[in-house]
Amino acid sequence: MLCALDEPLAEAWLAVPEAVSGRVRVHRGSVLDIAADAVVSPANSFGWMRGGIDAVYARAFPGVEQQVRSAVLAYHGGEVPIGEAVVVPTGEPKPEWLISAPTVREPGEQLPADTVHPYLAARAVFLLWRDGRLESGGDVRAAVDTIAMPGLGTGVGGVAPETCARQVAAAWDEVFAGR
Template sequence: MPVKFVLFDIYDELVAAWQQAFPALVPPEALEHITIKGASLDDLDVSFDTIVSPANSFGRLDGSFDQVLSDYIAPESDNDALTHAAQAVLYQRWRGYAPPGTCTLVPLVRTPCEHNQLGVRYVALCPTMRTPENVKWNKEVVYNCVWSLLVAIDNHNAEVAADPEKAAREGAAPIECVAMTGLATGVGAVSPEVCAKQMACAFTHYHEAKARPEKWGALKWRDIFKLPVYFSEEFDD
C-alpha cells in the first residue's frame, strides 16, 4: 500500500505555495497520496504514524517546531526525552552529527516517548541546518531532505516486509502515513515558493525513479541536466 503524506502548516503563504506547486509538478498518481492542510498539530484531523522534524544536525529538539514536537511527544516529567532518543540514534548511525539533507528514522517504541499524545511510532529527523541559522545559501537542502525521507521510508518498509519476525521482536512496524510541515521556512528563511517547488520536485523525481528503474539506475548527463530542482533565487542575497 502506498505511503500517505500530510503536508500541514499554519502559514497561509506556504500552504498556498504547496497548493500551487504540487498540482502543477506532481503527477496525479503520486498526488493522490498527498494531502495539503492549513492547520496546526492541534487542528490536524488525520491520524499518522510518523512525523518529520526539520531538525538541526545534532538532534537537539528544543526550539521552534522541534520544541512543539517535544511538548507533544516527550513525557511531562522529561521534556528532553525526545532529544535523548534522537541523539542516541544519531550517535549510532552518524556518531552524533547527521549532515543537512539526510533523514534518520527515530523509533519511539521502547523509549520514554513511546506512549505520546500524537500516537506516532517514528520521528523522521530531516536536518535542514547544522545549527539554527539562515540556510538560503544551501540551495538544494529542501529537495535533499525530502528525497532522503522517501528513501528512508522505502528502505524501512522493505526491511519490515522482508523479516516480519525480526520486526515484531524489535517493535518495528510499516510506515503508512507521514505528517510534515514546511522545511527551512522558519529560521532557515527559505521562501515558501522555493520550499514548495523543491518538495514537489523531490516527490515527482522519486516517483519517476521508482517507476523507471532502468533509467534512474543508469542516468545519463542529458537526463540529469533536465531535472529541475528550483534552486533558491535568494542565493545571492
C-alpha cells in the same frame, strides 16, 4: 500530508502537482492535528530540538530529543549530514514515529535563498520511507502509512514557501517517479 500553519505555505503546497492530483494532501494546520503514523522534524544535524517545530515535538513527545540524539550518535557519529534522515519512536501511539531530516547543520542557522536543503531533507525522508529499516529490523514503509510534513526550512531557516514546495515536489518526483 503536507502541513501549513500559514496561508502562504498552504498555497505553495497546493501548487505541488501531486497535492493537486490527490496523491499527497495539504492540511491547513499543525502536523500534530493529523492522525499520522510519523511526523517530520526538519531539525539540525546534531538532533537538538530546542526551536521551532522541533521544540513543539520535544514538548509533545517527552524523551524524543534524547531518542533523536542517540540515533544520531549511533548511526552517524554525532552528526547527521543534510540529505540523511533517522527515524525514532515518539513514545506515543499516534504519531508513533518521528523522522528527523536536518535542513540546517547548526541550531538557529539561516539558510541562503538559493539553498537546496529542503530538497535534500525531503529526499532523505522519502528514501527512508521507501527503503528504510526500523531499529527492530522491520520496514519503515510497513510501519508508516501517513507522514505529516511541515514546511522544511520555512521557519527558523527562512526558506520561502514556494522554494520549499518546489523542492519537496522535485524530491518526490525523483524518489517515486524516477525523474
